[in-house]
Amino acid sequence: xxxxxxxxxxxxxxxxxxGIGRAxxxxxxxxxxxVAVAARRTDRLDELVAQIRASGGQGIAVKxxxxxxxxxxxxxxxxVSAFGSIYAVYANAGYGYERAMHETPDEEIREIFExxxxxxxxxxxxxxxxxxxxxxxxxxMCSSCLAKLGLPYMCSYSATKAAxxxxxxxxxxxxxxxxxxxxxxxxxxxxxxxFDEVARRSGGSRIYAKGSxxxxxxxxxxxxxxVRCLRRPRGEVWTSMLVRLGLAATVAxxxxxDRVLAxxxxxxxxxxxx
Ligand SMILES: NC(=O)c1ccc[n+]([C@@H]2O[C@H](COP(=O)([O-])OP(=O)(O)OC[C@H]3O[C@@H](n4cnc5c(N)ncnc54)[C@H](OP(=O)(O)O)[C@@H]3O)[C@@H](O)[C@H]2O)c1
Numbered sequence: 001x002x003x004x005x006x007x008x009x010x011x012x013x014x015x016x017x018x019g020i021g022r023a024x025x026x027x028x029x030x031x032x033x034x035v036a037v038a039a040r041r042t043d044r045l046d047e048l049v050a051q052i053r054a055s056g057g058q059g060i061a062v063k064x065x066x067x068x069x070x071x072x073x074x075x076x077x078x079x080v081s082a083f084g085s086i087y088a089v090y091a092n093a094g095y096g097y098e099r100a101m102h103e104t105p106d107e108e109i110r111e112i113f114e115x116x117x118x119x120x121x122x123x124x125x126x127x128x129x130x131x132x133x134x135x136x137x138x139x140x141m142c143s144s145c146l147a148k149l150g151l152p153y154m155c156s157y158s159a160t161k162a163a164x165x166x167x168x169x170x171x172x173x174x175x176x177x178x179x180x181x182x183x184x185x186x187x188x189x190x191x192x193x194x195f196d197e198v199a200r201r202s203g204g205s206r207i208y209a210k211g212s213x214x215x216x217x218x219x220x221x222x223x224x225x226x227v228r229c230l231r232r233p234r235g236e237v238w239t240s241m242l243v244r245l246g247l248a249a250t251v252a253x254x255x256x257x258d259r260v261l262a263x264x265x266x267x268x269x270x271x272x273x274x
Contacts, residue, residue, distance in 0.1 A: 003231040007032030010083035011230075012075055014066050014123055015093030017044035019192030020142060020185075023219035024090060027227045029057035036079040038064035038123075039093065058083065066093045066119030076126040085134070088230060089127035091120035091164075092142040092185075096157040096194060097201035109156050116160035121167075128180070135179040138230055141168050143184040145240075148247040152261060172235055181233035187222045188215050188240045215243065 011028050015021035017039035025037045029052040037045050037059060045061035052059035060082045064071045079086045094116040099108070120141050131137030147165035150158040168184035175182055199205045221239050229237045238244045250257040 001232070004233070005032075006227070006230055008034070009087035010034040010036065010079055010085060011088040011090060012036040012038065012062075012079045012086060012123070012127065013090040013092055014038045014064060014072075014075070014119070015142070016048060017041040019194060020187065020190060020219045020222050021090070021092040022048060023223035024092065024226050025059070026052065027220070027223040028230070029055065029059060031227050031230070032057075033088075033230075034058035034083040036060050036062055036075060036082065038062045038066075038075045040065050064123075066091075066122055067114045069122045069125075072119075072122040073126040075123060076130070080130060086127055086130050087136070088138040088140065089123055090140040090142070090226070091123050092140075093119055094142060094160070094194075095201070096154065096198045098153040098198060098205055099156070099202060100153055101155050104156060112156050113160055113163070116157070117163045117167075120164055128175075131180050132178055137179070138181040138183070138233060139168075139171065139175070140183045140185060140226065140229070140237075143168065143186055145186045145188050145238075145243050145247060147184070147186060149250050149257070169235070183229050183233060183235060183237055185222065185226055185229075185237040186244075188217060188243050190217050190219050190222055192219055215240065 006028070011033045013021050013025050013028070013035060016025045016037035021039070025035050025048060029035045035052060035057065037048055039045055040063065042061060042063045045063070049059040049061045060078060062075045062078045064075050066072060076086060076089070095112070097112070124139055127137070127139070141164045143164040144161040146154065146158045147161040165184050168182050172182040195205065217239055225237050225239050
């Protein structure tokens, strides 16, 4: 299959005020896609749109809280009215926290599902109406490598990412006959504000503390891989083959994996940092 020419194909991206969403918006604009950027912090979105336009691209900013279905519908309407159509939607907005399940109120677990999981469906559903009518399009969700592995203290986050992953997989097969691609993105640890948010919501961080090392990447790396996936659609976007294979091994050897993960709790060094 030849590469899809992205020039002139509009995309709406949630969580574009920071990190992976922002980097992806810039990469998509550089590939010639008109971009609708969405989040709650409009000052950042306005600055991003100014940057896109200054580089010769097309962009609009739309204030969206992804937990609100009406605001998500408004994002898709605004994209179509600004650019004439919508080709792709990237449900990227999300956050995390660290807390043992027995110390986490139900409300907090429902809340993270509202943003990470339902926030994805809220924006995908109205975009799908246009894609089904045109019999073409591309749906992307930013899941995580943790979709494949539940970590202690991060089981709520991992569960939302696994839900995106499983929905993505099922939808991929449902929508292929309609000419619509569905992809999930599975970043490893990426240098974004996610870690600050984890620490803010958790009063510190046991395991998700910002760090450096071999398994840390930039948001631009994820963005480039995502644009490659838009050009040549694939089911899952990974930026580390080593992590991908390692996670496959954790499925094959759950007992061994648990023994390794048990050290997270025992190691006081990991109780650090904000
Ligand atoms: N960083 C990593 O290591 C990593 C690894 C795997 C997966 N991911 C996933 O990557 C995605 C992007 O995260 P990031 O790392 O780029 O983090 P980030 O820098 O903290 O960005 C998160 C984005 O989500 C938006 N957001 C959060 N809640 C929202 C809501 N209710 N409505 C609208 N927008 C909302 C934020 O915008 P506003 O606050 O302005 O609304 C922000 O633009 C997330 O789904 C995350 O789970 C990240």
